[in-house]
Amino acid sequence: MSKVATFERGIHPKYNKELSSGKSITPAKLPQRVVIPLSQHIGAPAKCEVKIGDEVKKGQVIGTPAGFVSSPVHSSISGKVIAIADFPTAVGRLVPSVVIESDGKDEAVAFKENPNYMNLGADEIKAAIKDAGIVGMGGAAFPTNVKLSPPKEKPIDTVILNGAECEPYLTADHRLMAERPKDVVEGLKIIMKSLGVNKGYIGIEENKPDAIAAIKSAASGESSIEVHTLEIKYPQGAEKMLIKAIKNREVPSKGLPMDVGVVVQNIGTAIAIYEAVRYGKPLIERVVTVTGRGIKEPRNMMVRVGTLLSDVIEQCGGLVEGAVKVISGGPMMGFAQWTLDVPVTKGTSGILVLSEEEYVSSEEYFACIRCGRCVDVCPMGLNPSMLSILIEKGHYEEAKDYNLYDCFECGSCAYVCPAKRPMVQFMRLAKSQVKP
Amino acid sequence: MPKQVRHDTKRKIEMATDVKTHPLIVSVSPHVRDEESIAKIMWTVNFALLPAFIMSVYYFGPRAVYVTGLCILTAVLSEHLFQKGLNRKITSTDGSAFLTGLLLGMNLPPAVPFYIPIAGSLVAVVITKMLFGGLGYNIFNPALVGRAFLLISWPKLMTIWSTPTAQFLAMDARTTATPLGILKEEGAVKLMEVFGDKASLYSQLLMGNRAGSLGETSAIALLIGAAILIYKRYITWHIPFSFLGTVAVAAWIFGGRGGLFTGDPVIHLLSGGLMLGAFFMATDYVTCPTIKKGQIIFGIGCGAITMLIRLKGGFPEGVMFAILLMNCFAPLIDRGVSPKMFGAVKKKEEKK
Ligand code: SF4
Numbered sequence A: 001m002s003k004v005a006t007f008e009r010g011i012h013p014k015y016n017k018e019l020s021s022g023k024s025i026t027p028a029k030l031p032q033r034v035v036i037p038l039s040q041h042i043g044a045p046a047k048c049e050v051k052i053g054d055e056v057k058k059g060q061v062i063g064t065p066a067g068f069v070s071s072p073v074h075s076s077i078s079g080k081v082i083a084i085a086d087f088p089t090a091v092g093r094l095v096p097s098v099v100i101e102s103d104g105k106d107e108a109v110a111f112k113e114n115p116n117y118m119n120l121g122a123d124e125i126k127a128a129i130k131d132a133g134i135v136g137m138g139g140a141a142f143p144t145n146v147k148l149s150p151p152k153e154k155p156i157d158t159v160i161l162n163g164a165e166c167e168p169y170l171t172a173d174h175r176l177m178a179e180r181p182k183d184v185v186e187g188l189k190i191i192m193k194s195l196g197v198n199k200g201y202i203g204i205e206e207n208k209p210d211a212i213a214a215i216k217s218a219a220s221g222e223s224s225i226e227v228h229t230l231e232i233k234y235p236q237g238a239e240k241m242l243i244k245a246i247k248n249r250e251v252p253s254k255g256l257p258m259d260v261g262v263v264v265q266n267i268g269t270a271i272a273i274y275e276a277v278r279y280g281k282p283l284i285e286r287v288v289t290v291t292g293r294g295i296k297e298p299r300n301m302m303v304r305v306g307t308l309l310s311d312v313i314e315q316c317g318g319l320v321e322g323a324v325k326v327i328s329g330g331p332m333m334g335f336a337q338w339t340l341d342v343p344v345t346k347g348t349s350g351i352l353v354l355s356e357e358e359y360v361s362s363e364e365y366f367a368c369i370r371c372g373r374c375v376d377v378c379p380m381g382l383n384p385s386m387l388s389i390l391i392e393k394g395h396y397e398e399a400k401d402y403n404l405y406d407c408f409e410c411g412s413c414a415y416v417c418p419a420k421r422p423m424v425q426f427m428r429l430a431k432s433q434v435k436p
Numbered sequence B: 001m002p003k004q005v006r007h008d009t010k011r012k013i014e015m016a017t018d019v020k021t022h023p024l025i026v027s028v029s030p031h032v033r034d035e036e037s038i039a040k041i042m043w044t045v046n047f048a049l050l051p052a053f054i055m056s057v058y059y060f061g062p063r064a065v066y067v068t069g070l071c072i073l074t075a076v077l078s079e080h081l082f083q084k085g086l087n088r089k090i091t092s093t094d095g096s097a098f099l100t101g102l103l104l105g106m107n108l109p110p111a112v113p114f115y116i117p118i119a120g121s122l123v124a125v126v127i128t129k130m131l132f133g134g135l136g137y138n139i140f141n142p143a144l145v146g147r148a149f150l151l152i153s154w155p156k157l158m159t160i161w162s163t164p165t166a167q168f169l170a171m172d173a174r175t176t177a178t179p180l181g182i183l184k185e186e187g188a189v190k191l192m193e194v195f196g197d198k199a200s201l202y203s204q205l206l207m208g209n210r211a212g213s214l215g216e217t218s219a220i221a222l223l224i225g226a227a228i229l230i231y232k233r234y235i236t237w238h239i240p241f242s243f244l245g246t247v248a249v250a251a252w253i254f255g256g257r258g259g260l261f262t263g264d265p266v267i268h269l270l271s272g273g274l275m276l277g278a279f280f281m282a283t284d285y286v287t288c289p290t291i292k293k294g295q296i297i298f299g300i301g302c303g304a305i306t307m308l309i310r311l312k313g314g315f316p317e318g319v320m321f322a323i324l325l326m327n328c329f330a331p332l333i334d335r336g337v338s339p340k341m342f343g344a345v346k347k348k349e350e351k352k
């Protein structure tokens, strides 16, 4: 076997992917009601284009982008707008949202098909991606068309599709690669075309042999696409780590992937791009892994954007007795929820419910015993121990000298810390106190 | 009544802000943690010292239990009472005070009177650890400060070395010099005479059948414990190997009486508190550098100072003072070295 690609340091948490990795993607029930936030992306919130009482169809634009770094928002069902107000989202903020009550018909607007999509020019592709409201579906939710339009002085020569899915528990990308490998490859080809790049890679962690096999056979005819097997290690799927593993290029401190000529896209995003460019379909649904030992029947589901977590959880048999934590996203970087009445958005990769047995309490923490474990695992090569000690004392400026802003809050340091120190919280606190 | 609220059309709009009754825990990511904890680490280190402790009981009899037990009891009790008295979080069961007591006990000669372990433990736990803010904030290895204090306050009592003959009333036991003492005063030839030949000297040192502190006698027992810690990845090779390596090289070059490069590194490696110090005390997380590069510097420093004292200083043994001295430098070393940062090299080339 060829060697597996990887990066330095990192951690090996329990993956627990077997809970849902064998479950095919099934469509969720049509929701009675959806709450669609007008800001599901990084950048300016979309401008609301509907009023209370309006009838809308599936795929209809309800919010238009307000600025360059912004993204349109579409209705995910057909029905009537019953409210427009601020509602909580899974990341804990209140966001202006449109509430739509379903009419049960699920009627869609006409989508603009494009059978000869590979003949489109770069600008046409980007326009289609923008109009479909596509954002990074791995969690960060950065508008994709912006990512595909790097400034001229940053020439791009490589596109990498991120099939690492290094977050424990999550299997959404895994299922997509295993079930729809052709669409993934087509998506990648479209992305490469839009950037004028002729080298594409798909990196997949070793623990998804079926996905690797499927993607390899789907890409077998494509000489410009290479499939790489990656070591099972967190955070293998972080952009910088992935680029290091596959291309052995190091994104400079405080830099972006485009500084080394690379654009990284998520698997789900690639499929959404394919659907948008080929079928004119906007991003109104996504695959969500509903998992954890706190959920009765773990599943991978195709869920409409705006469906409430409570609806999704109910369809998976509900919470088990003793479920203690509900997380939107993965266990390493996801957000704990205080209510289940928040919607699934374009960036929701999973809904994870932890049971008591999976939950290692970290409420009480201790002084740093300087064991150095965090230093040994930080993928960015920082000194989290020193950072946490400085931040605890309020020396935020000094924390900057220890490269605070290179920390991307992957949580590896907190994971290994025997003193159970809230490292990520420290980092966020300091970042909120000092400018980069 | 969340169910009813949901069917109430009038409140439909407010539904999304309705607080549910699920007792959900909300905290910052990550939501899964390694099961490692301070207590687990500390108790494992205590466990790893068990072989050495058993050997000390074998050689010095109930006396070993008595001295070490007093140390541990005093250490744990004083930490507990201190925290209780100041209304702080009680951590006396996390195994760290126990470890301090155990290590101090292993550093004491077998024949000390009862107040020695008690005084040493008090200094170790209360002054060195608790007054600095507790575990994590101390600069010096508590057990070593305890021992240094005893050595300076009761130099006579702390250097009565009894022959290992398993007697409870160690006061009556025959006293003798430690191998390092003999080496220092009379040289390797004399040492060889005392133990017979070279092979029996080495094997006696390995097994621990010689005079010395309770826990520093059997190199084999200590190595078994060290292997456990390395296997569990609680310690890494960086400090012990650079420490031992430096000692071996320095002993070989400067240790002989007949000139350079005639020393016997094996005697130096196996004697005194070196094994105990290199594997169990220099590796104390709190008082050694956190970064691997720094740990190597730290280990080399420990080794160099140890040999300087052994060969040129006023004491036959230097491990304790070497580690304590290097403890002072650990924070400095940590500031001086940094881990290899991701993307750092290119930053210098391209920007600024
Ligand atoms: S892992 Fe925790 S206890 Fe260990 S050095 Fe890092 S912050 Fe300190």
Ligand code: SF4
Pocket: A377, A378, A379, A380, A381, A382, A384, A406, A407, A408, A409, A410, A411, A412, A413, A414, A423, A424, A427
């Ligand atoms: S959270 Fe930040 S400091 Fe901690 S391991 Fe990840 S990048 Fe390093």
